[in-house]
Amino acid sequence: DIVLTQSPTTMAASPGEKVTLTCRASSSVSYMNWYQQKPGASPKLWIYGTSKLASGVPNRFSGSGSGTSYSLIISSMETEDIATYYCQQCCSTPFTFGSGTKLEIK
């Protein structure tokens, strides 16, 4: 099974700050998806296919990576970005998720 390790577990960023969340896979994956989950809400597909933004996602978000190393980047942190972000390998069972990065505002 592919294990996804996200870092950091929690981070706080100031408004306007650039944020980088990392997801490392135990073996190479074709693509990485990212989901955003706010407290009390269902997860939302945020980035698919490593770098493509889901519908409605602000363009301050971007995704990159290949092989075993992937990133979700926010170019300029905003208050509405407070959430937990999960990476997920999409393309072979089991469809594992990372343990999440909780993003807070500083």
Added chain:
Amino acid sequence: EVQLVESGGGLVQPGRSLKLSCLASGFTFSNYGMNWIRQAPGKGLEWVASISSSSSYIYYADTVKGRFTISRDNAKNTLYLQMTSLRSEDTALYYCARHDYYSSYIPGWGYWGQGVMVTVSS
């Protein structure tokens, strides 16, 4: 509008069974694979099971294999999760999610229900 509404959760004793349902609307249910995902209180997301549009392909997480059964009734637009031999570690919010393909070939779960709580406790 795509809607997924889970039901059937509740408090159940260890070792007992429970069946969850996910009623789909706003799309042609029979054209899409579906998934169950769970989230224990205060924890992360865990994939549970997946089923293809015609039920030809079914997959389970090792943690539920042999105890849970995913199924669907395309005539009723409903996805099911039959859970048996329940354990305390099965306590979680259970979500159903639609299996989509983006850019024609990239899998992603773009639509999720609101979740249904299952509590396993004596």
